[in-house]
Amino acid sequence: MNPPVLPGHPHIAYQGADLYLEGVRLADLASHFGTPLFVYSQAAMLAALSAYQRGFAGRDAQICYAMKANSSLAVLQLFAHQGCGFDIVSGGELERVLAAGGNPATVIFSGVGKTRAEMRRALDAGIGCFNVESEAELDVLNEVALAAGQRANISIRVNPDVDAKTHPYISTGLKDNKFGIPHDRAVAAYRHAAGLGGLRVAGIDCHIGSQITEAGPYLDAVDRILDLVEAIEAQGIAIRHLDFGGGLGIDYHGDIPPAADALWAQLLGRIDARGFGRRRLMIEPGRSLVGNAGVCLTQVLYLKPGEHKNFCVVDAAMNDLPRPAMYQAFHQIVPLATRAAAPATYDVVGPVCESGDWIGHDRSLAVQAGDLLAVLSAGAYCMSMSSNYNSRPRAAELLVDGTRVHVIRERETVADVFRHERLLAY
Numbered sequence: 001m002n003p004p005v006l007p008g009h010p011h012i013a014y015q016g017a018d019l020y021l022e023g024v025r026l027a028d029l030a031s032h033f034g035t036p037l038f039v040y041s042q043a044a045m046l047a048a049l050s051a052y053q054r055g056f057a058g059r060d061a062q063i064c065y066a067m068k069a070n071s072s073l074a075v076l077q078l079f080a081h082q083g084c085g086f087d088i089v090s091g092g093e094l095e096r097v098l099a100a101g102g103n104p105a106t107v108i109f110s111g112v113g114k115t116r117a118e119m120r121r122a123l124d125a126g127i128g129c130f131n132v133e134s135e136a137e138l139d140v141l142n143e144v145a146l147a148a149g150q151r152a153n154i155s156i157r158v159n160p161d162v163d164a165k166t167h168p169y170i171s172t173g174l175k176d177n178k179f180g181i182p183h184d185r186a187v188a189a190y191r192h193a194a195g196l197g198g199l200r201v202a203g204i205d206c207h208i209g210s211q212i213t214e215a216g217p218y219l220d221a222v223d224r225i226l227d228l229v230e231a232i233e234a235q236g237i238a239i240r241h242l243d244f245g246g247g248l249g250i251d252y253h254g255d256i257p258p259a260a261d262a263l264w265a266q267l268l269g270r271i272d273a274r275g276f277g278r279r280r281l282m283i284e285p286g287r288s289l290v291g292n293a294g295v296c297l298t299q300v301l302y303l304k305p306g307e308h309k310n311f312c313v314v315d316a317a318m319n320d321l322p323r324p325a326m327y328q329a330f331h332q333i334v335p336l337a338t339r340a341a342a343p344a345t346y347d348v349v350g351p352v353c354e355s356g357d358w359i360g361h362d363r364s365l366a367v368q369a370g371d372l373l374a375v376l377s378a379g380a381y382c383m384s385m386s387s388n389y390n391s392r393p394r395a396a397e398l399l400v401d402g403t404r405v406h407v408i409r410e411r412e413t414v415a416d417v418f419r420h421e422r423l424l425a426y
């Protein structure tokens with residue numbers, strides 16, 4: 001019998017009956033470190049990054065990892081070490097970059113709701129650029145920069161009004177969406193910015209959505225942005241860098257996104273044809289750098305057969321893996337050791353007291369209580385979105401490099417969960 005293949009997950013494979021990530025048997029990690037447990041492949045992260053680096057070879061380009069996908073310090077350290085910059089969306093994320101030894105000059109600050117305190121801290125730290133998302137934010141940033149005696153580099157996030165053809169909650173490039181400045185307001189916003197003494201116009205940016213699996217929406221966005229650059233520069237305002245955001249999808253379940261290098265060969269063809277190939281280029285990939293590098297290991301607690309449905313209750317839940325509850329997202333679920341038994345169909349659910357606490361519906365599994373499972377594609381938007389709901393301590397995280405295992409986050413204790421709470425003085 002051929003070992004089952006896991007498409008899109010080249011760093012995870014069965015050897016005999018056992019599932020390995022790089023050179024490590026995952027069942028050994030689960031028994032040593034407990035479950036739920038996140039395990040990441042360093043080689044998978046580096047391979048994902050090098051696909052982008054190949055795509056931009058010979059170009060003036062900066063890859064800014066959109067760290068909200070997975071903001072664990074060691075992951076940031078790994079990317080910083082490879083020359084990555086960072087796309088941040090909060091003051092907390094800036095502190096993480098600094099704590100991980102990232103270079104603040106490579107940081108770009110996105111997000112619709114930056115506070116004055118966050119702006120001031122980012123200016124003092126010397127970040128590379130603010131991606132401004134509204135005209136009101138231009139004025140506030142101008143005030144903060146003038147008060148600090150500084151000039152803030154800005155790029156305006158323009159909403160190119162293209163349909164990324166993805167889930168409505170992760171589509172960000174359409175008109176009626178809270179992100180960015182509408183395409184038809186962009187030239188006026190740049191004229192306004194150019195007249196503010198606390199700001200220096202540096203570039204333009206867009207980000208059209210997430211889990212995008214075709215090149216078409218990107219090609220549309222490139223054309224819409226380059227049209228605008230021509231219109232803005234016709235007003236005498238120079239646009240030094242072009243930032244095309246992130247959003248490239250991964251293979252969760254038979255999705256076939258373009259490879260990062262192939263996508264960029266196509267986009268750079270368009271950018272070159274329009275005469276912008278020598279500009280400084282920036283991108284903000286998140287999910288595609290880390291998503292398929294990670295798995296979440298979980299143990300089967302109970303099998304609960306029913307009249308219409310069988311439930312497989314596991315020890316990971318929506319607080320660890322929020323994507324199914326939030327977006328009806330699909331994660332593959334596979335056993336750490338295959339069994340030569342007939343499979344049954346289960347809803348895989350966690351212990352949290354919510355009907356939305358499910359991890360997979362109608363999955364065919366040959367399992368018994370005590371068995372270990374791997375939830376795949378758990379490297380992005382899982383740990384970084386995790387919570388303590390139901391007073392569940394957050395899982396531990398490991399980074400695997402060949403046969404070496406690094407603990408990059410210790411498992412929380414229940415005492416950690418209520419450390420900052422105070423009792424009343426009865």
Ligand SMILES: *Cc1c(COP(=O)(O)O)cnc(C)c1O
Pocket residue numbers: 066068069087089110111207209210211245246247248284285286287288
């Ligand atoms: C979330 C986000 C990204 C990254 O999106 P992915 O789909 O994870 O690649 C990039 N830029 C901005 C502004 C974002 O908010």
